[in-house]
Amino acid sequence: MRTQALDRVADARTGTASSNAGFACRNVNASYTGGHGGAPIFEGIDFDVAPGEFVSILGGSGVGKTTLLRVLGGLHAAGKGSDVRFAGQPLSGAPDRVVMVFQNYAASLLPWRTVESNVRLGLEGKMPRREQRERALAALTMVGLADNLHYHPRQLSGGMQQRVQIARALVMDPLALLMDEPFGALDAITKATLQDALLRIQRQTGMTVVFVTHDLDEAIYLSDRIIVLAGSPAGVARDLAVDLPRERDQVATKADPRYLELRQEIYTVMHSSDPRRRP
Numbered sequence: 001m002r003t004q005a006l007d008r009v010a011d012a013r014t015g016t017a018s019s020n021a022g023f024a025c026r027n028v029n030a031s032y033t034g035g036h037g038g039a040p041i042f043e044g045i046d047f048d049v050a051p052g053e054f055v056s057i058l059g060g061s062g063v064g065k066t067t068l069l070r071v072l073g074g075l076h077a078a079g080k081g082s083d084v085r086f087a088g089q090p091l092s093g094a095p096d097r098v099v100m101v102f103q104n105y106a107a108s109l110l111p112w113r114t115v116e117s118n119v120r121l122g123l124e125g126k127m128p129r130r131e132q133r134e135r136a137l138a139a140l141t142m143v144g145l146a147d148n149l150h151y152h153p154r155q156l157s158g159g160m161q162q163r164v165q166i167a168r169a170l171v172m173d174p175l176a177l178l179m180d181e182p183f184g185a186l187d188a189i190t191k192a193t194l195q196d197a198l199l200r201i202q203r204q205t206g207m208t209v210v211f212v213t214h215d216l217d218e219a220i221y222l223s224d225r226i227i228v229l230a231g232s233p234a235g236v237a238r239d240l241a242v243d244l245p246r247e248r249d250q251v252a253t254k255a256d257p258r259y260l261e262l263r264q265e266i267y268t269v270m271h272s273s274d275p276r277r278r279p
């Protein structure tokens with residue numbers, strides 16, 4: 001039953017997730033009415049995310065990473081003159097099958113519902129209950145929680161709760177996942193485990209991932225490309241390819257001399273653009 005459910009999701013995904021699910025951003029700006037006196041948080045942002053690519057957005061606190069992710073997810077409207085597209089189409093509202101995962105996992109799980117019923121929440125009313133359950137089971141299997149279906153959120157560790165959040169996104173069969181510091185609050189070992197789980201899932205599904213973090217090592221370890229935001233208003237300070245072998249390993253990858261070069265290069269960009277840096 002479990003295998004069938006997984007196969008069904010795998011079949012449904014084959015050939016879809018990698019089709020044309022990329023982002024194209026040209027001359028993008030954003031501001032908040034009432035925030036910063038309406039001044040732009042960032043402007044002149046240009047970058048592409050290819051279908052199936054894993055791109056991290058890196059930058060200091062308050063630079064605008066979350067805002068940019070919300071723009072990509074259609075949750076915050078870009079300013080005048082901006083051109084933001086997903087799968088070739090200009091964004092108007094949240095695109096179908098583009099799903100966000102936030103850091104604050106504890107607050108976003110409903111405590112009175114089981115793991116399984118939290119995961120199928122987004123499917124309710126859209127398909128028969130049996131199919132909802134099958135898809136929830138398949139998503140929970142992908143994140144390694146198939147044995148915890150009947151637990152309640154209070155019975156889960158922080159890492160398990162974040163896995164449930166990821167399953168809740170996967171159950172929607174996303175073409176693209178937008179992740180906002182999803183592992184920021186986890187201890188180092190749990191974080192590493194979830195990073196590897198995410199890379200495995202991305203490989204299986206072919207999803208596009210845009211991942212916001214302020215953790216340099218996390219960005220290098222996970223990504224095909226890294227976009228560094230800096231300045232005020234922020235712009236793209238660096239857009240660089242992570243030319244490390246795609247099979248990542250927490251120990252071997254981080255010992256690769258190229259990893260250390262990339263780390264130094266990105267650190268220098270971030271450090272030199274930090275407004276708190278002493279002259």
Ligand SMILES: Nc1ncnc2c1ncn2[C@@H]1O[C@H](COP(=O)(O)OP(=O)(O)OP(=O)(O)O)[C@@H](O)[C@H]1O
Nearest residue numbers: 032034035041060061062063064065066067068214
């Ligand atoms: N709802 C809002 N209203 C007004 N200003 C906001 C709002 N949300 C964010 N801002 C401002 O926009 C700027 C960018 O915020 P954003 O959360 O995008 O940055 P960030 O790079 O994700 O920061 P962090 O790494 O600390 O989470 C900040 O100066 C913040 O104060």
